[in-house]
Amino acid sequence: MATIIDGKTLAKKIRENLKIECDELKEKGIKPKLAVIMVGDDPASKVYVRNKSRACDEIGIEYQEYLLNENITQDELLELIKKLNNDETVNGILLQSPIPENLDINEAFKTITYLKDVDGFTPSSVGKLCIGEDTFVSCTPLGVIKMFEEYNIDLNGKDVVILGRSNIVGRPLIQCCLQKNATVTICHSKTNNLKEHTKRADVIISAIGKPKFVTEDMVKDNVVIVDVGINRDENGKLVGDVDFENVEKKASYITPVPGGVGPMTIAMLMHNVIKATKEQYKEKSIL
Numbered sequence: 001m002a003t004i005i006d007g008k009t010l011a012k013k014i015r016e017n018l019k020i021e022c023d024e025l026k027e028k029g030i031k032p033k034l035a036v037i038m039v040g041d042d043p044a045s046k047v048y049v050r051n052k053s054r055a056c057d058e059i060g061i062e063y064q065e066y067l068l069n070e071n072i073t074q075d076e077l078l079e080l081i082k083k084l085n086n087d088e089t090v091n092g093i094l095l096q097s098p099i100p101e102n103l104d105i106n107e108a109f110k111t112i113t114y115l116k117d118v119d120g121f122t123p124s125s126v127g128k129l130c131i132g133e134d135t136f137v138s139c140t141p142l143g144v145i146k147m148f149e150e151y152n153i154d155l156n157g158k159d160v161v162i163l164g165r166s167n168i169v170g171r172p173l174i175q176c177c178l179q180k181n182a183t184v185t186i187c188h189s190k191t192n193n194l195k196e197h198t199k200r201a202d203v204i205i206s207a208i209g210k211p212k213f214v215t216e217d218m219v220k221d222n223v224v225i226v227d228v229g230i231n232r233d234e235n236g237k238l239v240g241d242v243d244f245e246n247v248e249k250k251a252s253y254i255t256p257v258p259g260g261v262g263p264m265t266i267a268m269l270m271h272n273v274i275k276a277t278k279e280q281y282k283e284k285s286i287l
C-alpha cells in the first residue's frame with residue numbers, strides 16, 4: 001500500500017506560515033497585493049480564481065480582480081497589464097489562462113514585469129529557471145517539488161518521467177527535476193511506445209488531462225506517482241490522470257485527486273506573492 005501524499009495538509013501548513021510572514025510585512029507598513037485578470041467567463045477559470053481569492057483572504061493578501069469582457073482588444077489588455085506594472089500598490093499580476101483565442105496570451109505574459117510575475121510565465125522567469133538562478137517558478141511545478149521535499153523523496157539519480165509538455169506544468173517541471181539531479185524524460189502526444197518509458201520510471205508526474213490514463217500495467221513496483229490532472233469522469237466526479245485505485249497498490253507514494261497537487265498550486269501562488277512583495281521592497285532598499 002502506498003503512502004498518500006497529503007497535499008491538502010501540507011498546503012494548509014504553508015499558508016499558515018505565509019500568514020505569519022504577511023503579518024510581519026504589515027507591521028512594517030507593507031501590504032502585499034495580488035491583481036488577477038480574467039478575460040471572458042471560462043467556468044473552470046471562475047472556480048480557480050475564486051479559490052485564489054479565498055487563499056488571499058485567509059493569509060491577509062489584498063486581492064483585486066479585473067474581469068474583462070471577451071471582446072476586449074489586445075491593446076486594451078496590454079494597457080491594463082502596463083498600468084498594473086506601474087502601480088506601486090500591486091505586488092503580483094496574474095493573467096488567468098485561457099483567454100479568447102483571438103488574443104495573444106504569450107505577448108500578454110511577456111508584458112508582465114519580472115518582479116510581479118507570480119505565475120513564473122515571463123521569458124525572464126523561464127530563462128532564469130533554465131540556468132538555475134533563483135526566480136519565480138510556475139506554481140504547480142513548485143508545489144510538486146515541495147511535496148517531494150516534505151516526504152523526503154530524493155530525486156538524485158532517479159528516472160523521472162513527465163507526461164505532458166505544457167508551458168505551465170511539463171516544461172518547467174523538467175528544469176525543477178533536473179535541479180534535483182534527476183534523469184528527466186518528457187513524454188507527450190507524439191511519443192512512441194509511451195509504456196516503455198513509464199514502465200522504467202522511478203517517478204511519474206502526469207499532467208495530460210485524461211482520466212484513468214496511467215494504469216497499473218504502465219508502472220513498476222514502488223513507483224512514486226504525482227497526479228497533476230484535474231478532470232471530470234463520466235459521473236461528473238473530480239478525478240486525476242491516474243487510475244488511483246489500481247496504481248496505488250503498486251506505488252510507494254501517490255498523490256490523490258482532489259487533495260493532492262491542487263491545493264499546493266494555490267499555496268505556491270501565495271508564496272510567490274509574498275516573495276514578489278519582499279523583492280520589490282528590497283529593490284527599493286526598504287527591506
Ligand code: GUN
Binds near residue numbers: 097168
Ligand atoms: N490556468 C490554469 N492554471 C493556471 C495557472 O496556474 N495560472 C494561470 N495564470 N492560469 C491558469
